Amino acid sequence: MSLDIVGPLLFGLLAVLIVGAGLGVVLADRITTSALLMAFTFLNMAGMFVLLGAETIAAFQILIYVGAITVLILYGVMFTPQAPRAYGLFFQKQTTPGALIAAVAALPVMVVAFAFRDAASGPPRGGDLLPLASSLFTDFAFPFEVASVLLLAAMIGAIVLVKRE
Amino acid sequence: MSALVPLGAFIALSAALFFIGMAGVLVRRNAIVILMCVELMLNATNLAFVAFSRRLGLLDERGSVFVVFVFVVAAAEVAVGLAIVLAAYRNRPTVDVDEVKEMRG
Numbered sequence: 001m002s003l004d005i006v007g008p009l010l011f012g013l014l015a016v017l018i019v020g021a022g023l024g025v026v027l028a029d030r031i032t033t034s035a036l037l038m039a040f041t042f043l044n045m046a047g048m049f050v051l052l053g054a055e056t057i058a059a060f061q062i063l064i065y066v067g068a069i070t071v072l073i074l075y076g077v078m079f080t081p082q083a084p085r086a087y088g089l090f091f092q093k094q095t096t097p098g099a100l101i102a103a104v105a106a107l108p109v110m111v112v113a114f115a116f117r118d119a120a121s122g123p124p125r126g127g128d129l130l131p132l133a134s135s136l137f138t139d140f141a142f143p144f145e146v147a148s149v150l151l152l153a154a155m156i157g158a159i160v161l162v163k164r165e
Numbered sequence: 166m167s168a169l170v171p172l173g174a175f176i177a178l179s180a181a182l183f184f185i186g187m188a189g190v191l192v193r194r195n196a197i198v199i200l201m202c203v204e205l206m207l208n209a210t211n212l213a214f215v216a217f218s219r220r221l222g223l224l225d226e227r228g229s230v231f232v233v234f235v236f237v238v239a240a241a242e243v244a245v246g247l248a249i250v251l252a253a254y255r256n257r258p259t260v261d262v263d264e265v266k267e268m269r270g
Contacts (some may be wrong), residue, residue, distance in 0.1 A: 004169055011170045015178045022182050022205055026189035031198060038201045041182075045208055052175070054215045061211075064236050069204060069243050076197050076247040080254045093263065098191030106184035115178050116173035118220070128229060134262050135230045147237040154241030161248035 010051055017044045031077050039070040056129045175216035182209035187205055196250045196260045207239045 021044065024037040031128040049058035136144055182205060189202030211232045218228020253265055 007169050009235055011174060015174070018178065019181055019185070022185040022256050025198070025201055025205060026193065031195060034198050034201055038204065041205060042208060045212060047179075048175075048212060048235060049199055049215055051170075052215050052219050054219065054232075056230055057211075057215055057229055060233065060236055064240060065204070065208065068240060072243055072247060073197065073201060073204075076200075076250060079196065079251055080258075080260045082195075082260065087226075095192045098219050099188055102184050102188035105187070106180065109180045109184070110177055113176035114173045116176055117171050125176075135227055136233060140230050141225075143234060151237060156245050158244045158248040161245070161252045 007051065010047070014044050014047050014051065017041075018048070024150060031082075032074070035073050035077055038073070039066050042066045042070070054128050055128065056132055172216055172220050176213055179213040179216070182206075182212070194261050194263055195245070196253075196262050196265075199262065200246045200250070203246075204239060204243060207235055207242075211235055221231045 018041055021037045021041040025034045025041065028037060042061060046058040046061040048065070049055070049061060049151045186202040186205035186209060189205065190199050193199055193202065214232045214235070215226045218232075221228075250260055254260055257265070259265065
């Protein structure tokens with residue numbers, strides 16, 4: 001097997017896993033299952049970033065999404081215990097229009113998406129850490145600082161919201 | 166490594182995951198599952214950002230910089246979102262968005 005086939009094979013495998021686990025998040029009965037399938041989706045997405053040659057982004061993805069956000073969501077699940085309920089109460093009343101709107105919106109986007117036929121990545125380069133860091137700390141230094149203020153505001157807001165009087 | 170995979174495949178996968186998340190936001194009752202689906206949508210946009218950045222950004226990584234900002238916003242969003250869900254749950258023990266009527270205008 002030549003090395004050229006590895007990329008498309010990996011893409012197919014990761015794509016199937018991402019779409020399957022994403023559907024599982026929406027359709028799973030138990031909320032913990034949804035949360036763990038979400039983590040699995042994010043993990044496969046990190047693999048997709050590696051396939052695209054963005055290793056630093058893949059590392060961030062695992063640290064932030066698979067690590068922090070999944071743990072945060074699981075804490076949220078833990079703090080809001082629910083009585084078991086019938087599967088009929090699983091979806092909202094407006095399920096059919098909601099699913100229809102999503103499907104109708106998806107169709108034209110998919111048609112446009114498949115119009116990009118050229119290869120996804122140019123010639124192989126070194127890692128993406130150096131260009132990423134030099135962009136982030138020169139051209140995007142001010143948005144970077146604003147982002148840290150946003151995180152501080154979110155942290156204070158979350159503490160204030162859940163604080164007991 | 167991904168030289169043989171067309172850019173459209175990545176964009177289509179990103180769109181598919183985005184609309185799966187959108188369907189989840191629209192059809193699920195559980196507020197925490199809705200937050201998870203929003204995270205799926207944000208992550209799907211990240212894939213599109215990285216794919217276009219790899220293809221078009223030959224000199225720098227500006228698309229990937231936006232991915233970093235999406236990470237920051239996603240973390241802030243899930244923290245504040247869960248705090249709101251917990252505050253509503255303390256007020257009334259449910260995470261069912263059909264039953265939380267107090268927030269209706």
